[in-house]
Amino acid sequence: MRASRMHLCTLREDPADAEIASHRLLMRAGYLHKSGAGLYLYGPLLQRVLAKVKAIVSDEMARAGGLEVTMPIMQEQGLWEKSGRWATYQASRTMLTVKDRSGQTFGLAPTAEEVVTDYAANVVTSYKQLPVCFFQQHTKFRDEIRPRFGLMRVKEFIMMDAYSFHDSDESLDQTYQAMRKAYHRTFRRLGLEAFAVEADSGAIGGSGSHEFMVAAAVGEDTILFNAESGYGANVERAVGRVAPAPAWAAPAAAVRVHTPAVGAITDVMGFLQKNGYADVQPAHGLKCVLFVAKTEKVEVTVAAFVRGDRDINEVKLTNAITRLLGDQGPVLNLRPMHPPEVVTATTAQPGFAGPGAGLTVGLALFDKNTLDADTPYIAGANATDHHLVGFRIARDAAVKLHWDDLVTIREGDGDPQGPGVLSEKRGIEVGHIFKLGTKYSAAMQALYLGPDQKRHPFIMGCYGIGSSRVVAAAVEQHHDADGITWPVSIAPYQVVIVPAGKPGDAAVEEAAEGLYRDLQAKGIEVLLDDRDAKPGVKFKDWDLVGIPYRIVCGRGVATGTVEVKPRGGTNADVPLAEAVGLATTWIQERLAVLHAAAEAVR
């Protein structure tokens, strides 16, 4: 491609609304055009990058046995009602809906379990056809509450989604592991450093799941990990060992203490320290957070308790409530109580809630990691400006006790699997794999005939990679002060030739044209910067765009040499005749490194 014909539109300044590197650089280099909030036009350069990402993703999915299909983006409401998810997605309002001319309502694909399950039910009839895995790479819509960070979180995006069907848990597990391996291979070929962590399965549902994360300071997820044991989990899911609180001089029986105008735990402890309980700390508090949980059928008030120095994990709490509610569930929405609701539930102003007399809630849950039934705590007295000192849950609580895992694990907590300690880092979620079980197939009556001559619901798995998000994550991981430094496997072009002689220098022009022809003949994706611009402008542009290799035909041409330079690396002066060979070799070597990394996945 000749640069004069490719409509390169780089910006010298950062767009005002771009905060993170990928957004900033993709906009500045002309990859992206913002069409609306969370809506982007992918320019010609981005199209090439995306095509390469998609090709690698598809290749690895096919290698793992997947069959590529294309599913409709408009999905009938009826299908979603069969699975029972219409209500969930309407409640969270993540699904965009449209009406056709006859008034029928459709959802715009946020995912495709229903569509693919319906397909499998029709085309897979016998256990002899199992397992099977269908996948696609297609546009998805999610009515994001707040699109942000350029390509990172948008309303319309491209996702690879795969769905597998099985007749046994063992078969599902085999495919799950194959997908896990395929994902690792995919990310290595893409040049991305990604790692898998345990995750909550969220709205998709199911038993097990792992997320694939790209480490990045701007990542929206928090990961807890221990490099030594290999444990890693999203904070939503992470478990760990919390150090016990130190003992303190608690009264034998609970004492009601006047604690004027101090509701926050640290304030309460500060007050008590000055008023007769010198050794109390926040860890001696019994923190009570009040929520309202909604399911399709019921609305229930909930009190959640955790040790005073720790926080409630709302994802864990949601799951715990769902378990308690049984067939009244699942919980579709969980929100903290508004102050007037707190007053109703505790007969006190917010800040003085506790599990003793006076608390009126549907459910009371206690964190089993940080709380003990027979240890003394300082609890709210359900009376404004009063606390109970020396409160013991087993003895003094006036509510039915439910114990579960509710605490948010944080840096410094113990590794659940070994002696080590957990660390924390931020990550961008680029992929997710789930074991779904029979959630969809049972609900939708998607059945196959087994060797026992009976009909069984498919056991399912589902797997996603955010193809367009991967592009943003790649830029986050590969950029410097001058611009993007694409891995060669996904760069829009592999080489750019920059003629840098005086205009009309026939020798320079001839050398550049010759290299251009020869590289094209070798199948290299090559650009020729034939624009009438100063060399400095060209260098800046290609550094920003991120072309991995640059060949400069300049003053050396007179003596028969050109310069070959990797992006961010050092120049090599080589004879004109060797430039094509050297660039080709370097490109192939770098691709080989990525392939070797993929082959090393076990």
Add this chain to the structure above:
RNA sequence: CGGGGCGUAGCUCAGCUUGGCUAGAGCGUCUGGUUUGGGACCAGAAGGUCGCAGGUUCGAAUCCUGUCGCCCCGACCA
């Protein structure tokens, strides 16, 4: 949806507080010339319903009301 902020040229922004002359700058674009190894220089040009709609006023980018859009902080997810 709650809280904060912003809408002026393709991009980045001044001007608004305290209403008043032809609405400005830099970058980018176009023309001509000089330049040509890390975002050149000179001369000239094009480009604006000041987000939109009302209102106040002799007069509104500026003040008021409404509305739409966008950005940032919190709850969703690839």
